[in-house]
Amino acid sequence: MxxxxxxxxxxxxxxxxxxxxxxxxxxxxxxxxxxxxxxxxxxxxxxxxxxxxxxxxxxxxxxxxxxxxxxxxxxxxxxxxxxxxxxxxxxxxxxxxxxxxxxxxxxxxxxxxxxxxxxxxxxxxxxxxxxxxxxxxxxxxxxxxxxxxxxxxxxxxSIQKLSGTQLAFIKDQQDAGKLPKPLKIAVAYENSSHGNEFLQGINDGAKASPDRYTVVFSSAFDLSGKDYTSLLNRVKDAAADAFMVDARVGDMITMQTQYAQLGLYHKYLTYGPRGPEQQARDQLKAQGDYIIAATWFDGLxxxxxxxxxxxxxxxxxxxxxxxxxxxxxxxxxxxxxxxxxxxxxxxxxxxxxxxxxxxxxxxxxxxxxxKFGTTGQADNDYVMTQNTPNGAHILIWPKTLATGAATIPIPKK
Missing domain, CATH: 3.40.50.2300 (Response regulator)
Structure with a gap:
């Protein structure tokens, strides 16, 4: 000791x-x-x-x-x-x-x-x-x-910067021929300013580049929900290529569990800044594989x-x-x-x-x-991760920091 x-x-x-x-x-x-x-x-x-x-x-x-x-x-x-x-x-x-x-x-x-x-x-x-x-x-x-x-x-x-970072990564994957153009996106977001800004960031990107992104579905959900099956069935009906969610860790675990139970699939899946948390990996196990996150820090x-x-x-x-x-x-x-x-x-x-x-x-x-801006909020860049099998994850963005190649589109199970 x-x-x-x-x-x-x-x-x-x-x-x-x-x-x-x-x-x-x-x-x-x-x-x-x-x-x-x-x-x-x-x-x-x-x-x-x-x-x-x-x-x-x-x-x-x-x-x-x-x-x-x-x-x-x-x-x-x-x-x-x-x-x-x-x-x-x-x-x-x-x-x-x-x-x-x-x-x-x-x-x-x-x-x-x-x-x-x-x-x-x-x-x-x-x-x-x-x-x-x-x-x-x-x-x-x-x-x-x-x-x-x-x-x-x-x-x-900011959360809008988080959304923008994910869209920049998606653009890179489109240019590599791994995701379609335009990418049809379904968005679900927590009923808070955090969630609203996540959606706004995606909508801003879609408005600026309609040839690359189109939002085909968006819906808010309440925090600490127990049953997201109705929301998820509407997401399924939207036939989107990507499912982009802003959720807290507990809500992500609940939603992703039900997502897997319903047999949903998307080429691109994110829960905003959530994904690699040990709590989520322990509970979701293989259901958490290949989830993508944009985050403020990663130990890798x-x-x-x-x-x-x-x-x-x-x-x-x-x-x-x-x-x-x-x-x-x-x-x-x-x-x-x-x-x-x-x-x-x-x-x-x-x-x-x-x-x-x-x-x-x-x-x-x-x-x-x-460095803090005039409002008191910092503006550092994000890093992006992707969960990999066996409870691990890799850095995938920016390319200069990547520790592995992203698996895009996400494999069907």
Whole structure:
């Protein structure tokens, strides 16, 4: 155990050193810097989103532990410990908003780390803006979250960009003669801003290139559904070439199980950013083979920082999600705490301004850096994966990062 602990410490030191600099020339006098800063987060530790919430929790806690074990943050030349606590929002958006209100007004939190899923993050960001509390998260990609936003920062690129990335890949496959032109697409999307933006991205692509894409069916569905057979039968009647779905992990598992039971087939099948998650692979088994996803991070990506992160995660005895959950939470924590160090102060406005003005190099996300746009949302490129038999997956897009060739069209079973 001591050897593994030393390995974790060494790897974490490399990552934290790369992420953080000391207080800058404008650093506040140490007399104005507290001994401890208070940071809070609400996560879905129970309920429908408990599995991704658990990965966020592990990432946040691991990052904070590494910082505190090293003596704390270096704020203006003074070591400052992080008082960090997580509370369970029970996968409920209203509860999450109430918790973030409590964090600021009762716990006197200095800074906030974000939760998971569009509806919860939307409420969290509203509270952060109303109470002028710096917030960094990786749990919400819907651009509507960041309308009229000042105080919140989201590391995930937009859902419309996700749709556009998938269409770019489809175009490449059409040019290779693997998919027809125009591709007839059936779209199903969760009844949320996340789902609406997924559909909008596909519709925009079809409008811009009608010779390549045509949407022959689209329908919203409610979250946490139990029976999607009626929807799926309408999808079957649409006789589409591709089935493109925006769904959360639990809904994907339910829908794909029923999709297979009904004997549906499409040349191209995606659940948006979902597919390679270990939870889904364990439950779907062979029914999850060949699903395509566009995602914000994958552990198969090349690069020293990605390898350091995945090695650190493994050395800490933590199980991989086979998705972006822990990586997103790690990046949110890295940026928030690095910004406090770089600002050399715990002044909220100065930390906010540092987050906004800095290009956060040494990122494990695609492109190796994160820069926030004027709305507070990042705009990194996506990577795409395809599930392969025996519970594995490969990177298929962009071509420069591919670890294998996509199987398109998807084989009939």
């Amino acid at each position: 001591r050897i593994r602990s030393l390995a974790v410490a060494a790897l974490a030191a490399l990552l934290v050193t790369a992420a953080c600099g000391g207080g800058g020339p404008g650093a506040a006098p140490t007399s104005n810097v507290p001994d401890t800063i208070i940071v809070r987060a609400a996560l879905p530790l129970t309920g429908a989103d408990a599995t991704p919430g658990g990965f966020f929790k592990n990432a946040y806690e691991l990052y904070v532990k590494r910082v505190n074990d090293a003596g704390g943050l270096n704020v203006g030349g003074k070591k400052v410990k992080i008082d960090f606590k997580i509370e369970d929002n029970k996968s409920d958006a209203q509860t999450s908003g109430q918790l973030y209100e409590k964090f600021v007004t009762q716990d006197n939190a200095d800074f906030l780390l974000g939760g998971y899923n569009t509806t919860s993050v939307t409420q969290e960001v509203k509270v952060a803006n109303r109470l002028s509390a710096p917030y960094v998260g990786s749990g919400g990609a819907s651009s509507s979250i960041y309308v009229d936003n000042k105080w919140a920062f989201g590391t995930l690129a 990506m090349p690069g020293d920082n990605v390898k350091k992160f995945t090695d650190l995660w493994t050395a800490a005895g933590l199980k991989s999600s086979a998705s972006w959950f822990e990586a997103g939470a790690w990046e949110a924590a890295r940026i928030l705490f690095s910004a406090i160090e770089k600002a050399g102060t715990v002044d909220k406005q100065k930390v906010h301004d540092t987050i906004m003005s800095t290009t956060w190099d040494n990122s494990i996300f695609p492109g190796g850096a994160i």
